[in-house]
Amino acid sequence: MAETVKLFVNGQEVEVESGKNLIDAFKVIGVEIPHFCYHPALGADGNCRMCLVGIEDGRPPLVPACKTPVAEGLKVQLDTEKIKKIQHDVMELELINHPTDCPVCDQAGECTLQDYYMTYDHQASRMRVPQVLKGKKMDFGCGVIHDQERCVLCARCVRFTRLITKTGELGIVNRSDEARVTTFPGRKLDNRYALNVVDLCPVGAMTSKDFRFKQRAWFLSRSSGICHGCAKGCNIFIDHNREKGGDDRIYRFRARHNGLVNGYFICDAGRLSYHQENEGRLGTTRLAGKDCTIDEAVETARRKIENARKPLFLISPNCTLEQMIAIKGLATARKGRVSGYSDSYIMEGDGDDFLIRDDKSANRAGFAALGIDTTLEAFRLALNEADLLVNFNNDLLRSEASGTFTEKLSALTVIAVSSHDNTLTRKATVAFSVSSYSEYGGTIINQDQILQRFTAAVVKNDPVPNMIEVVRLLGGPVTDDVTITKAMQDAIPVLAGIEATAFPTAGLNLKEKETDHVTA
Amino acid sequence: MSDRSHLIFTGKPFQFDAERDAEFEYLVKRYPSRESMILPALWLTQEQEGWVPGEAIAYIADRIGTFASQVYEAATFYTMYNLHPVGRNHICICRTLSCWLRGKQEIVDYLANEIGIRPGEISEDGQFSLEEVECLGHCGTAPVVQINGEFHENMDVEKLKQLLSGLR
Numbered sequence A: 001m002a003e004t005v006k007l008f009v010n011g012q013e014v015e016v017e018s019g020k021n022l023i024d025a026f027k028v029i030g031v032e033i034p035h036f037c038y039h040p041a042l043g044a045d046g047n048c049r050m051c052l053v054g055i056e057d058g059r060p061p062l063v064p065a066c067k068t069p070v071a072e073g074l075k076v077q078l079d080t081e082k083i084k085k086i087q088h089d090v091m092e093l094e095l096i097n098h099p100t101d102c103p104v105c106d107q108a109g110e111c112t113l114q115d116y117y118m119t120y121d122h123q124a125s126r127m128r129v130p131q132v133l134k135g136k137k138m139d140f141g142c143g144v145i146h147d148q149e150r151c152v153l154c155a156r157c158v159r160f161t162r163l164i165t166k167t168g169e170l171g172i173v174n175r176s177d178e179a180r181v182t183t184f185p186g187r188k189l190d191n192r193y194a195l196n197v198v199d200l201c202p203v204g205a206m207t208s209k210d211f212r213f214k215q216r217a218w219f220l221s222r223s224s225g226i227c228h229g230c231a232k233g234c235n236i237f238i239d240h241n242r243e244k245g246g247d248d249r250i251y252r253f254r255a256r257h258n259g260l261v262n263g264y265f266i267c268d269a270g271r272l273s274y275h276q277e278n279e280g281r282l283g284t285t286r287l288a289g290k291d292c293t294i295d296e297a298v299e300t301a302r303r304k305i306e307n308a309r310k311p312l313f314l315i316s317p318n319c320t321l322e323q324m325i326a327i328k329g330l331a332t333a334r335k336g337r338v339s340g341y342s343d344s345y346i347m348e349g350d351g352d353d354f355l356i357r358d359d360k361s362a363n364r365a366g367f368a369a370l371g372i373d374t375t376l377e378a379f380r381l382a383l384n385e386a387d388l389l390v391n392f393n394n395d396l397l398r399s400e401a402s403g404t405f406t407e408k409l410s411a412l413t414v415i416a417v418s419s420h421d422n423t424l425t426r427k428a429t430v431a432f433s434v435s436s437y438s439e440y441g442g443t444i445i446n447q448d449q450i451l452q453r454f455t456a457a458v459v460k461n462d463p464v465p466n467m468i469e470v471v472r473l474l475g476g477p478v479t480d481d482v483t484i485t486k487a488m489q490d491a492i493p494v495l496a497g498i499e500a501t502a503f504p505t506a507g508l509n510l511k512e513k514e515t516d517h518v519t520a
Numbered sequence B: 001m002s003d004r005s006h007l008i009f010t011g012k013p014f015q016f017d018a019e020r021d022a023e024f025e026y027l028v029k030r031y032p033s034r035e036s037m038i039l040p041a042l043w044l045t046q047e048q049e050g051w052v053p054g055e056a057i058a059y060i061a062d063r064i065g066t067f068a069s070q071v072y073e074a075a076t077f078y079t080m081y082n083l084h085p086v087g088r089n090h091i092c093i094c095r096t097l098s099c100w101l102r103g104k105q106e107i108v109d110y111l112a113n114e115i116g117i118r119p120g121e122i123s124e125d126g127q128f129s130l131e132e133v134e135c136l137g138h139c140g141t142a143p144v145v146q147i148n149g150e151f152h153e154n155m156d157v158e159k160l161k162q163l164l165s166g167l168r
Helices: A022-028 A081-096 A112-121 A156-164 A196-200 A268-272 A294-307 A321-333 A364-370 A376-385 A400-410 A423-427 A467-473 A481-491 A493-497 B018-028 B034-049 B054-064 B068-077 B097-101 B104-115 B157-167
Strands: A004-009 A012-017 A052-055 A075-077 A138-141 A144-146 A170-173 A180-183 A206-208 A221-226 A235-242 A248-255 A311-315 A337-339 A388-392 A413-418 A430-433 A442-445 A450-454 B089-094 B128-133 B145-147 B150-152
Touching: A012 A022, A052 A081, A081 A112, A138 A180, A156 A170, A156 A196, A170 B068, A180 B068, A196 A206, A196 A248, A221 A450, A248 A268, A294 A388, A294 A413, A294 A430, A294 A467, A311 A321, A311 A376, A321 A337, A321 A364, A321 A442, A321 A467, A321 A481, A337 A376, A364 A442, A376 A400, A400 A423, A413 A423, A413 A467, A481 A493, B018 B034, B034 B054, B034 B068, B054 B068, B089 B097, B089 B104, B097 B104, B104 B128, B104 B157, B145 B157, B150 B157
Parallel strands: A004 A075, A311 A337, A311 A388, A388 A413, A413 A430, B089 B128
Antiparallel strands: A004 A012, A052 A075, A138 A144, A144 A206, A170 A180, A221 A235, A235 A248, A442 A450, B089 B145, B145 B150
């Protein structure tokens, strides 16, 4: 913890981090100050009045907690009758024109307004006049659907487009009870981060077209994960559910805060990339295009690898360090070549200066850390000499750039170990179906040299094996946790000084001096 | 306050005429940031056209270099900007607390029944248009009616009748 200050909450002395406002500082110690408009990434706006607290030092009787920094000796009152009355009144005002359509609202179950109603309000409506009617299911563009009646006018979404994306599509027009969030006609949301307003919205005013009406929030299991959409490695929540009679399935990704990597946000492409975890998968293990048991596939594949004079092992830049180590071990044992060539994953010029990167793979930096060659020259040379290609999930032909290999590939025997169906699995003699990143755990390094760990989120009814298990079945000598961990520590020495349980949740910055990480 | 968010687009491109253009460039130097020009630019538009069409809001945003949503916010917040064509005589009735308590509704009802215009509307002959506006700042002499920019205090239906007959 950084510097701390001591202050009083409801007469009780507490110690909190300095430099924060009351909301953030108290949240860490488990004291909630209700608020709608404040968000750490968007700053204090002070418009919702829900966070008003009392300070016993001769200041005005009430101050907004979002705009009040912690200070030594501050006496903060959160539970006086006056504060409760104000929270009660603010809630009553918020709910005057709220449609209270919770049963059909996507936000129900994760709605600030619902939660605060139960905690701070809990009264019957006294309104006997018609409510103000506003726009429903307005298509704001970029997959954002807006309901003006549910809105509490906290302006988080408006501030997001003005301060973060700097595109400013949203605004609050009119005033008083007619005020509403909208876009200027003909200038809808048009930025690559727009769906973050759905996360930011404390109520059900902003919903995602992609997620609407698919699941109730309380059915979803929220697992932590890392987006594999690009080399940024943004932290996400993987919200998934196994419906009765169905299989475990992902329904959405949401941004998960990590100050070291992505802050509070993720891009829309990454958010929607969960579809690729549900669809387009290589469902079954196949031998010459026909479904087969894994034993049959292993037998054939082992024979082919053993008989090959110059096998080439091609690795996906999305593989974890653990998987890469296992594959490298197999290649070394079989005297084969290893390549991480994957230029087809790079979309030159697509990245920006916020979160999106040109490189659409999650662990390219892992190749460098493990000394796996990724150059086109080496790959071409190896491919020309090879009599067998064992491809580990590398979607080599995903872009035009790799079209030059088609001819050579068509003459080559291919064994595919793949989570997804692609051109290489279709032409493979043997194709192993393996798990994808939402179903396994591992370690990856992002483009900024932040090493992160993630764990399995989704457990399928009929789980397919992790790639490492297939490597083991194919005779790979480095497939158990202990050996892999040892190999990883050899490649990245700083890891040796860190207990697995003490691994920093935000990840490890490999650019920093090693001594910074030693937890002696 | 009524919903003012429905902008009217004329289908014709908007730009300042030479006089307003010069005025805009003169005014812009007076402010520390270009965003400050939103309100003056809306006034210039209203001076030129009599009202503020949707195209003008986009024009102002682009000219200033700010978001259209921000100009849209200001134009819909302030009732002094007409977001639709107004009659030869534009009547604004204050609807804020003091005026409401002192009988603004009788005047609004009179106009609806006798002239046939509700807030936000224009009479068929184009003579009159009506808008309910927020506080005009003359609470001590409520209710207040503003006709073509001139204030008329302590109003009632009788006084309004006389005023309107003088305008016909």
